[in-house]
Amino acid sequence: MRFQDWSNPYPSVRAPIFARNVVAASQPLAGQAALRVLARGGNAVDATIAAAATIALTEPCSNGLGSDCFAIVWDGARLHGLNASGVAPAAWSPAYFERKHGHIPQRGWDSVTIPGAVAGWAALQARFGKLPFEDSLAPAIEYARRGFAVSPAVHRKWAAQADALRDEPGFAEHFLPRGRVPATGEHFVLKDAADTLERIAASAGRDFYEGATAHKLIAHAQAHDAAITLADLRNYQPEWMELLGREFRGYTLHEIPPSGQGIAALIALGVLDHLDIGARPADHPATQHLMIEAMKLAFADVHAHIADPRHMQVTPQEMLSDAYLSERARLIDPQRAQTYATGHAPPGGTVHLCVADQNGMMVSFVQSNYQGFGSGVVVPGTGVSLQNRGYGFSLDPRHPNVVGGGKRPFHTIIPAFLTRDGAPVMSFGVMGGNMQPQGHLQAVVRMLAFEQQPQSACDAPRWRWHQGLRVDVEAAMPASTVAGLQARGHDIHIGTGADMDFGSGQFIWRLGDPAVDGYVVASDGRRDGLAAGF
Structure with missing residues (x-):
């Protein structure tokens, strides 16, 4: 279709942009990270990873390093679908939750499935990436180490969730510096996340699932009586799949x-x-x-x-x-x-971005904690905030979405x-x-x-x-x-x-x-x- 009418009958603060290498993202710093990678000769997938890692930091009220992600990639010849959503820890069952909580909790470690985002980035890079993984993660590492100014929209969402989450493990220490939500325009630094991203970059993502970061995650989980194990992390793999149409x-x-x-x-x-x-x-x-x-x-x-x-x-x-x-x-x-x-x-609490390059590669990508900051759990020394996708399971044994070890819950992104x-x-x-x-x-x-x-x-x-x-x-x-x-x-x-x-x-x-x-x-x-x- 060639659109004949480029006028806009609705009130708007945006105009359509025409170019050969393009990005659309829900957060400007993430979009600019994608452009930096495209300008360096990266393709649309390299740029998508750059934007995904950056937005995990600059819009933490919607996603993070412990999120899940999904992607659709046009590689120049055909479409590919990637499901990098997490599965339940092996020990999860209806009996586990009935005995421990009487329900599936919305927050805390027992709402966390295996985070899939980092594995998703690595899978995208391995299959389609043109630049080294380190190059795609470089903008995010820079923002984490040097900091960024909190935008008005991010501040509003941050402030709306803070009181309900301040008692979750690690949340206040990480997301409430000086005991409060960072103000609009205030500088926010995530040095622990920078260190974690450097380990992820050097290991093609495996550090998150079996290296130093993985061991920190599991130690924190065990300290809070969670069921997730190192084997759960090691065994996780995202899944390539054919799309529905x-x-x-x-x-x-x-x-x-x-x-x-x-x-x-x-x-x-x-x-x-x-x-x-x-x-x-x-x-x-x-x-x-x-x-x-x-x-x-x-x-x-x-x-x-x-x-x-x-x-x-x-x-x-x-x-x-x-x-x-x-x-x-x-x-x-x-x-x-x-x-x-x-x-x-x-x-929901989700971010979306899409990227396309002059060679015809196009990507649609979504990353999410599920509900805002997700579980509210932040693992000390890592900067990893964790999703709460486990809350999407059911305890009804008659429902196909009933909780079970190794299962993926119903997913919104x-x-x-x-x-x-x-x-x-x-x-x-x-x-x-x-x-x-x-x-x-x-x-x-x-x-x-x-x-x-x-x-x-x-x-x-x-x-x-x-x-x-x-x-x-x-x-x-x-x-x-x-x-x-x-x-x-x-x-x-x-x-x-x-x-x-x-x-x-x-x-x-x-x-x-x-x-x-x-x-x-x-x-x-x-x-x-x-x-x-x-």
Whole structure:
């Protein structure tokens, strides 16, 4: 598609960027780290690793060195999917948690699965990297050792979580210097993280899983009566996988398969393909109503069936079959909002970035602690803050997502990619818990069904379904749209980015030959997002 209209009908603080080597990231210092590596001759994967390691430091309220990550890579010939999410320690079982807690805790060591991000970076570098691993990690090491100024958006998220986490092991010592949250513009240094990153760089990531860092992690875990062992760390490996895809308007949307929730966007898009989604304008209440209902149907299936794929009782292919999606589409009443049986949708703490280079390599990458600072645990002497993905398991023995040793929990983070006739079109993502597939759906429909250019689709007012009939909408949503949704029975709550999370998107759209025509890049003004290139 060649966008004909580059105007933007929505209020925006961003403009589309056109260049041959490009990055879109939710944090500017991370984006600049990627540009530095590209300018030195690195490819899109080298630059992605640089941005991922940097943002683990500069946006610690969403991710860290103890996060998980997922990636989709176009290598110039085909797509590759990487699931670098952690598995449960071998000793975990429903009985373990029932005996110890009576539930799965949201914070602390017993919410931590094996962190996969570092192994994910190493796997990406080994398969696709052009520069030495040390070169990709150099910008992050510099920021860790010399420090950086805390941005307003990061300060707000930091401050919102600090009181609840200050008593978690290591949190206050690491993230509350001088006993408080660093102020906007205040200098923050992570010398322990710099040392850890240097060991990671020198060992191609293995130090984190079997070297000095691993031993520090396990010693701290044992001191807090956690089940994780050195063998759990040593045995961890990320997994390369084939992507799931669903066609819509001549394009194919690709998502990482379960245990992630990317299939939710594919289900919703498939449901809409059986409805007349383009009959009214993009912001018409009838259009938005159909998208909300399709998303609710998708989440009903996802929360009932998605887990580690080795334990699912329904296959993704069955959930994406035309016959099934047509049947689901018939459940939607175009004039009335409905409820569908589903689970509780958790909040999120995630970062997304995408990178593309002049040789045609494109990457979509997501990294996350799960819920903000994650477990709240920071291992002394390492700068490693740990995710809380274990909280995503169930204790219901009948559910495929029931906790078990070596299993991956249901996962929220999902990179995405768009192709047409097997050729690359767009790497993108929208971060933010269960907002991610909702953001994917809204952006893709706006671009493909209504031909909105990427920055317009990114800036357009969003909705976020939570549970039942409740739908949050941004304050910029047209009053006529809000009224039309309310008339259809939606329980509408109007908010702003400050009190409700509507995600943050990053988009890179290929315009033709990347060495000649390059790309157009869009980044979200709802965060510190940066779109840049050369």
